[in-house]
Amino acid sequence: MTLNEALNIKNEKRIALLEEADSKRMELHNKLPEIKLIDKKIEGLPFRMLGGESKEKLSAEADMLNAERERILLSAGYTKDYDLPKFECLDCNDSGYTQGLKICHCIKEMAAATKYTESALAGGLIDKTFDNFSLDFYSRQNGERLQMEGILNGCKRYAEAFPNDSSAGLLFLGGTGLGKTHLSAAVANKVASKGYSVIYESAQQIFDTCDAVRFNRMDISQRTKYENCSLLIIDDLGAECITQYSVSSITSLIDLRIVNGRPTVISTNLTPAAIKKTYGERLLSRLLGEFRVLQFVGKDIRMQKIKGE
Structure with missing residues (x-):
């Protein structure tokens, strides 16, 4: 930009x-x-x-x-x-x-942040939009398509209204290949197009950065960017290398953004019970209490494409 x-x-x-x-x-x-x-x-x-x-x-x-x-x-x-x-x-x-x-600093920051977002979403995610999210992979027979249509429309409203009514954020739950990454990227692209700073990274990437800052391999600004951006999207929570420090890093980051009123979107393959076991009851309580929980359903879209279903 x-x-x-x-x-x-x-x-x-x-x-x-x-x-x-x-x-x-x-x-x-x-x-x-x-x-x-x-x-x-x-x-x-x-x-x-x-x-x-x-x-x-x-x-x-x-x-x-x-x-x-x-x-x-x-x-x-x-x-x-x-x-x-x-x-x-x-x-x-x-x-x-x-x-x-x-020219005010806010304009320079907006332009720079959007360039960062475009870079972070490169490699197949920059083209993910609400318009090209297909509901054809979800069955009409058992209510899957109706549920996913509601999730699609909810994500669209969230991104269009951002930052109004954004609350703490969105929590995407569901198995692999159900569209969580596509809709996460669609939210990121829409919010970024409005001039807000968006960071989209996997939980593993965020932990690696926090770890590098901890041991002075990176400047502390590389961590504070997660704390201060308008919208942080954490992809694949629970897939990172789980250690006491990684749990502490992710938990404290999410906590800080909630306290500061900065929205976060989180996608995970973990069930609520698995989140509790991995990250503790306190984080699960914060997520269920502060985030809008969206349960993705259906069959793995990647496997459907491979099988030609």
């Missing part, structure tokens, strides 16, 4: 946030006429300054009006910033530029 592409994406987000804020303000004006009156008074303050009134007097009046506005909102059950745009970057308010028309 180029800087211009990142700027365009950020600008589209900014416009959407401003439109949402305007809609909420109109809602407040309809439900709370006193808010509309206060807003009209606040909007008129700059014109009164042009008329000669002192800056100090008008500033004090603005503070009083804003305090009254906040009181009314809170008493009516709204948050004080209900109708303010929720910008992602407070340094540039999602304009993409800081003072002096310098």
Whole structure:
């Protein structure tokens, strides 16, 4: 992604946030006429300054009006910033530029992160989308196709709404060859196309990196990237070389992302009982409590293709 592409994406987000804020303000004006009156008074303050009134007097009046506005909102059950745009970057308010028309760091990070995502998904995963996920491999007879159609639509809604309503993330359960990797990659590609930083790696790759950082073979930034990216996708949890340290590394990483409100998508061939046995009851409880659990069903698609079914 180029800087211009990142700027365009950020600008589209900014416009959407401003439109949402305007809609909420109109809602407040309809439900709370006193808010509309206060807003009209606040909007008129700059014109009164042009008329000669002192800056100090008008500033004090603005503070009083804003305090009254906040009181009314809170008493009516709204948050004080209900109708303010929720910008992602407070340094540039999602304009993409800081003072002096310098490109904001968020734009540079977005462009760099997307390039990383494209690299990480190379080798057959970059082309995995929701549109080319086929339901033809799932039987209509026993409800498999209906269940997988629900999972497909759920993943699509999750990626399209990201980061809104993303909660902690998604947990894909099911045997080998049921489509978990395809839908994980489809989520990654969709979220990355919106300008968010996505890291897609296997549990083994993540453990190897954490191990290398532990013994100073890699810089610590190679671990913190897992902690700070917008969306982390851990593929094949449980297939890594299981040691006390690998369990601790993966568990602490997932815990940290949950605490910091950073979504994670995890796919595994393990059953809940096997997750408990391998990683402990605490992690299983966090996964089942914080993640939306999606149980994949069907027969191994790879074997169906080999057999020509």
